[in-house]
Amino acid sequence: MPASTMAARSQSPRDAPRGPAASRRRGGARSDRDGDLKMDIAVKGRGRIGKSSSAPSSSRDPASRTSRGEARGGMLSGTARRAILRQAAAGDVSMREPKPTNSRGGLVELSITGWEKSKASGNADGGVSSLIGWLEKKASHRLGSRTRDVKVKKSRKEGSAVIISVPSEHVGALIRMNGYEWAGTNVTIERLGGSKNSSVEVKSQAEETKAMLRGVLERRYNADTKVLDLSALGQDEELNKANVFDKNSTTRKIFPALMRVLEFSFDTEAERHAAVTGVSLANNGLIDLADVTSLSQTLPKLQNLDLSSNNFKGLSSLQNWRKRFSQLQHLVLSNNPLEQAEPEYPAEVVKWYPTLRFLNNVQVRTEEEATQKAAPTDLPFPIRTPNFQDEGGIAEGFVRTFFAGFDTDRAALAAHYYDNLSDFSFAVNTQAPRDPEATQATEKQEWDQYIKSSRNLKKISQPQARQNRHFRGPKAVADAFATLPKTKHPDLATEARKWMVEAHIQPGVPDPTGQSASGVDGFMITVHGEFDELDATTGQAGKKRSFDRTFIIGPGGPSGVRVVNDLLTLRAYGGAQSYDPDNFEGWNANATAARTSDATPDPAVPQLPAGLTIEMAEQMVAELQKQTNMTIQYAKDCLEQVGWDFQKGLEAFANVKGNLPGEAFVGGA
Template sequence: MPKNGGRIRNFKNNDAFEHDDRTHTSNTRRVSFKPNTHKGKNKWNNVKLQLDDDVYMGGTGEGGPHVHRKGAFRGRGGRLNSPSPRTGHGMAKKKFIAGVLPWYQIIIPYGAKHEKDVILKTLLSYISPDIFVPHYYKTNGNAAVFYVDDVKLAEKLFHADRKITMSDGFKLMVIVRNSVPNVAVDAEMKEKMKLAMAKRYNATTKALDLTKFHADPDLADIFCALFRPVIMLAAIDIIAENIPDLEALNLNDNKLHGIEHLKILSSKLKNLKILYMGDNRIPFLGSLEPLKNLQLVELYLKGNPLVNRFSDNEIYVSDVRKKFPKLVKLDGVELPPAIGFDVLEDVTLPLRQQSFLVDPAGQDLVREFLTQYFAIYDAESRQPLLEAYHEHATMSLAATYLSNDNRNAATQRLNSYITNSRNILRITERESRRRYLRTGRLQVVSFLSDLPKTAHDLMGFAVDLLVFTPSIIVLTMNGVYKETNTNGNPTRSFHRTFVIVPNAGGGFCIINDMLFVTNTTKEQEEKAFSTGVTVEPTPAPVAPAPAAMAQPSPDDAQKMMLNMLSQQTGMNDHWSINCLQQTGWDFQRALFVFNQLNSEGKIPPEAFVK
């Protein structure tokens, strides 16, 4: 026996216990059992450390219950390394420290002297009514060793140390370590896993139940916990090889934590539609990111810490559905239908169309209106637009930047529009909102005349005729235009809405005009004015605008389209007339045909000789 102050030998798993600690021997030195000490503090920074290192559960020192740190306590006389104070007649009470993973190694020194049933029944009787399941029970030298997978039970066993007196008078010692059993996945283990899975597979429903797989009786002699990535990957390989058409997989209660390796499920099990992962240790909803490629219709997550992070169930359901949009059932509850397009996956969507007309009968009116209105708007003077607006017409302008970067370049600045912008998110006062609203035809046309001079790309217009009745027409359009009197001729993007009503003369006039202006996108810049012809402003037409609004004669309308086409394409009147006649006097169609033929080099040079 060592003398007082001698070093106490550390306990290792394969040590034999030759010394007895009897209750009636008062002068026998107490033997302590502690793991090998490590220099420095244990830091639980990664899974590998958590899985591979054993941690002593006592709380009186870093390396074990009898580690004395230099300078930690001074006796009454001031000597270093004096024994620490005792609590009552014994040592200071040890404190249980829970580990990160829920696996604990239980070591019973001298446990080999007793039968397995005796040891287990004695411990079960002490922690009753709680019950633990001993995993992988074996003897190691004179010690009995097994594992439990529950932190609460491990703590109860920790506090059972030296609290139980056996029939032969010995105090039963219980050592608890946070430790995971070692495992080597070999062919023999895979065969046992395969046999265990076979009895858990339901061929009728194509479902495999792997709930608490490590506790399967057929795997009692091996450590087969699915939270170990190497074991989970082996299980997935077995499933993919033997039941590749699996549709439902139950992984409940398997202590799952990190599931990054489960991303291979989408490629290995392409028919998987139902996945149960309840009662595990998945911490965050973001931890499910590796599963996002699975086309799941049912998912079970109840019992994971991630669920408790949501105080609002609707937000929880919404966030889960963002990752798995095809879900119809979550945590056993049927979900309401998702808001979306009610079409089959293989249905081809209709072709995109540039313009929409609620009534094809309004096509001619829309074409004539836009042609005449923007011919005047792009002219040197906009005064003729007075007759295009209702006496009590209202007009508003809103402008904003696509991004702050647009403010840096001089040609991108929208100063001409921002100062007059009636953006109701910015203009909050009622009086200011009223002041930025132009009322009456004089105010409207005067305001429009002060805006920069423009040349619109009529070919690029997208026009929607939303309402077309004898009493009201609602027309919206978006496109691009150039500022012809601004340095650099910047291109702007716009959206405009016209509300049109009949006037007293039998024609039509605008009663409400809303204009929105912003910077063009890169795509709009590339497609703008694709004809390559600079559009020059046209002189103000002699005929007043009311005639245009009063449905002009076909001859007048054709002359207007001829002039516009000639200006935008550069062709002479002869070729412009031919182009319009071949397209049935459809102005936009004529421009489209010209662009296509011109890009292919099929228009002869004489077409541009005037």
């Protein structure tokens, strides 16, 4: 790489795209015989990832079916909903489904209606056996590591309904299928003698929301094709009932929350990659990848990706995924404005993905060609923030090479990147916060291998001592590297969540040729991450550390890049939560508060008595409002003051009715 490549730029660096994601809608029922979703459907539509101006016109739309039934919104404020979504992404609430408390002998009876009008009605039994087989198959499909084999133990016909008896642990899986299409008709699944929501006792608002998000994923997952259909999210009835699209702040968070729930559904990354090989983001009105970029961290080995019918105006909108998805084979970009704006875009996209076989259903490589093109250098790169400016892959190439060399051959690394004017120093920060989720006690004397050469300017005040801890030139740098314990950094491709990399153009970098007195352009690169110290004798991983490292690089050296300055800060392991892309603001504080017994409850979240669910509370508020004509807020406040005792609420209203202001009543009456 010649020095001139870094010194003279042909165009301004391009920031990673930013902006709100919007969602186009897609209607229509599932197209296969089981009602499963297909990836290659692209239907034109308008809208954003948010509530539409009109309700979906057909209950046959798979994205509009709800497995929970009752509305989730109403009495909950936007603050409460955002808090729940943060917890949903945090993964601190178990996804295990509580068992129903009112089952008989471990079996629960469910009523199935709407089936009699199916295409199977001409069968000898009217289609009952086919219905039960379909129920067992669909309910057994689970998105996650835990497998289940749902079996209907008993069944009988009662008028137009089929009554089935199933083990209590399988009730939730079957209830979620309420509204699904079977054999040309939509079936209704309810618990016998109660509402369809009474099958599962929701213990907390956060757990309820996580269960809702998981239900969305499972409804949209096809286990046979391994495709997760996340198209037209703005039309998903269950998401809309949860009011997650009421504000832009929650709209931006819903996709990362879905990705976090998806991650926690599997025990290992390998299981997740094996289960989900295709994703559709069609008809979401996306103008860039800002709101969906977490997909590339959650599913980096994705093979099939549908981005059709969005609003990508050019390839710059897709830049964030340029070297992601190292195993991508099939990409759909049709019905986007970039087709008219950049008609030659296919040639560039093919370069982006060396393993790509099909683009817009047109073959662009043979299997043999794709196999030959694949190379380790084409692995995803963990650019974790919008602040990443690169040109010609210089910054990315440096980061890849540097940390691999630091773990394997530091002497060669020093000779490769450092010259007589290169500076290196490191400092130990012993006061940095530790990992809040750590379970092991801190060991004493944990910094003894570093303190001697640590250049912590808050602790080292003597000029000579500071100078002795400043290393210049390849030999001094190599000697300093040799004093540090051997390390093993996480893999940049498969463990991207453990890294954050930022880079931007740095003007005024000294010109090693002396031709430019004002300096040349280089890069400032900041890397945050972690590493394991390796035992010098056994080579086994020992203590885990966190680090922050800042480089100034410029033209020069045998490869065209030299390190001008290298500053390393070492810390006790602090986790990766602070720079996780799905870590919503305030998440750590909320998660910590949820685990602390004396934590102050969020005042926006109703504090309900034990045994009273959100749905029950909402029904009480609605009924009190109906009987008193009070507004929802005043009805809710009234019930809170009497401990959610409905009869006492009526009595309290009667006692203060004459003193309430006009604003307490609907219409100000």
